[in-house]
Structure formats: structure tokens, C-alpha cells
Amino acid sequence: MSTRVAVVTGANKGIGLAMVRALCKQFDGDVYLTARNEERGKKAVEDLEKEGLHPKFLQLDITSQESIEVIKKTLVEHYGALDVLINNAGIHYSQANDPTPIGIQAHNTITTNFTGTRNICQELFPILRPQSRVVHISSEVCELSFKGMSKDLQMKLTSPALTEHELAKIMENFVHTVEQDIYKAAGYPSPVTSGFYFSQAYGVSKIGVSLLAELQAKCIMKKGILINSCCPGWTRTDLGGNRAPQSPDEATETPMYLALLPPKSDGPHGKMFRNKTIYNWHS
Ligand SMILES: NC(=O)c1ccc[n+]([C@@H]2O[C@H](COP(=O)([O-])OP(=O)(O)OC[C@H]3O[C@@H](n4cnc5c(N)ncnc54)[C@H](OP(=O)(O)O)[C@@H]3O)[C@@H](O)[C@H]2O)c1
Secondary structure (H helix, E strand, O other): OOOOEEEEEEOOHHHHHHHHHHHHHOOOEEEEEOOOOOHHHHHHHHHHOEEEEEEEEEEEEOOOHHHHHHHHHHHHHOOOOOEEEEEEOOOOOOOOOEEEHHHHHHHHHHHHHHHHHHHHHHHHHHHEEEEEEEEEOOOOHHHHHHHHHHHHHHHHHOOOOOHHHHHHHHHHHHHHHHHHOOOOOOOOOOOOOOOOOOOOOHHHHHHHHHHHHHHHHHHOOOOOOEEEEEEEEOEEEEEOOOOOOOHOOOOOOHHHHHOOOOOOOOOOOOEEEEEOOOOOOOO
16 A cells, blocks of 8 residues: 655644644554745654654745746655645734734735645646545634634625635735725724734634635545644643743644544534634634
8 A cells, every 4th residue: 555645734834733643642654744935844753753753854935836846746756646735824913013014914924824825726636645634723712713804795795606716716816905995894803802913814814714615525425534723722822922831742632633534534624723623713
């Protein structure tokens, strides 16, 4: 039987690195730690080697189509397929007083968190083996951001007729409206500031990521492939800050549950999870 293979994006640190550690211990196959920066990625692999673990490394910037194509070529050459894909790479402008203009924040956040995730799926889904597992790392902030949207936009996003193409257009339109500072009038949410600060772009991008899993699941209803999204919970990382209650290793519990759903499981598929439980964030 051919070797099974798992890929984690944005895995040189934080929750991504912890998920590579967990997969090295629990997944029966090769595990690729990928990172946009080769030096940082190789250093992370060396650190895991010191723990007695043996991930492989590939450079991957999810905003670069060329980089995504190189990954696909490597997987096809060495394995002929892909068994587990964890879309973890993400960014957040987490300071309310960040001097970066909000139009640039919106562009960069949607380009990475939503479009990068979508692009890697479009490239790698054709090589998913039967019984593959795909997990998008989202955030529960999508519920608060969704509640901050106009009813019209909420209806569009949750319409059973919504397509992936239309979702991408809504994400693109969000960036344009932020650039023109008309996003509130267009029905998009403001930053979430209850307890924490989440930029409007982060919340909207994570709505996109969670809905992407729902829409992809509707299109891929074969071969036992299961696609889901989850919130890993507030976690002590560069993105989450040092006040968070859990470590990156603890944050892997729900993503690992979804990535390692036993063979022949007929679900969950197209759902969002939190604490290993389905999270109905837009109902
Ligand atoms: N921490 C939390 O409390 C929390 C809560 C809910 C959801 N999440 C989600 O969990 C995921 C991981 O977050 P984290 O807390 O571990 O953050 P983190 O420590 O900041 O790590 C983010 C990772 O994503 C990588 N990345 C960013 N842009 C990339 C790109 N274009 N291509 C490839 N990799 C890229 C970063 O690489 P560099 O090192 O090169 O920047 C880094 O490895 C994110 O999707 C985040 O939204 C986190």
C-alpha cells in the first residue's frame, strides 16, 4: 500500500507547529511541515527532530500560486495523492491602533486567510485520496462578525443557492468597500471589540473560511472525503497573545479529531466545530 501523507500550512510556529507535532505522533504516514519562510520552517523541523519526531519540510506561501503548484507537483511525484490537508496559515492585525491602513489590512487578510485557503484547495482537491480529511482552521469570531452584518448580507451568505464563486465575490467586495470606507453602509461588520479586538477583516475572512468548508462539502460528496472547519480556541501564540488560557498543543484537540476521523466515517462533513462539537455559528 502506498505511503499516506499529511500537509499542514503555516506550521513553523503556533498551532500549526503543534498540529505537525500531534500528527507525527498520531498519523500513520509522512507529515509535511510547510512554511512560507524556508529558514523558519527548517528550524521548526530541527526542533521537532530534537523531540524524536521526523516531519518533512516543504516551502509553501499560500498567497503564491507558483508555491502551491510546487507542493502539488511534489506530492504527486512522491505519493500520487494527498490524505490529510490542514489549512492553518492565517494572519490577523490584532492591535486596534495598528497604523496599517484598514484597506491594506483587509486586502492582506482576505488574500491570505480566505483566498489562499481557497486556492490551495482548488489545486490539491483533485489529488485527494478516498477517505481524505480536510480541516480549515477558522475562528469563533465568525459568529460575532456574522451578527454584525446586515440582514441582506446574512441572507446572501446563508442562502442554500450560494456558490463558492459568489462567496469569493462577497469577500472581494468587502475589500473594495473597506478601501473606499463604505463597508458599514454595504452591510459588512465593524471590528469586534467585546473583550478582545478582532479587526473587521479577520472576522469576515473567517466567515469565508467556515462557509468555504460548507460549500466544498456540498460539491465533494464522494469517496468518503470529509471537509470541515473548526475553531481551535483562544491560544497562546503570536496571533492569540500570551493571556490566552491554552497552549498550542492543547489547541490541537479539535483539529486532530477532524483530521483523524476514522476510515469509513460518513460524517461530519461541511460542519464547523468547537471543542469537538458541532458549532452552529450562523443559525
Ligand atoms: N491563537 C488563537 O487564539 C487562535 C484562535 C482561533 C483561530 N486561530 C487560527 O489558528 C491559525 C493559526 O494561528 P496561530 O495562533 O498559530 O498564529 P501564529 O502563531 O501567528 O501562526 C500563523 C502561521 O501562519 C503562517 N502564515 C501566515 N501567512 C502565511 C502565508 N501566506 N503562507 C503560509 N503561511 C503563512 C505564519 O508564518 P510566518 O511565521 O512566516 O508569519 C505562521 O506560521 C490561524 O488560522 C488563526 O486564525 C488562532
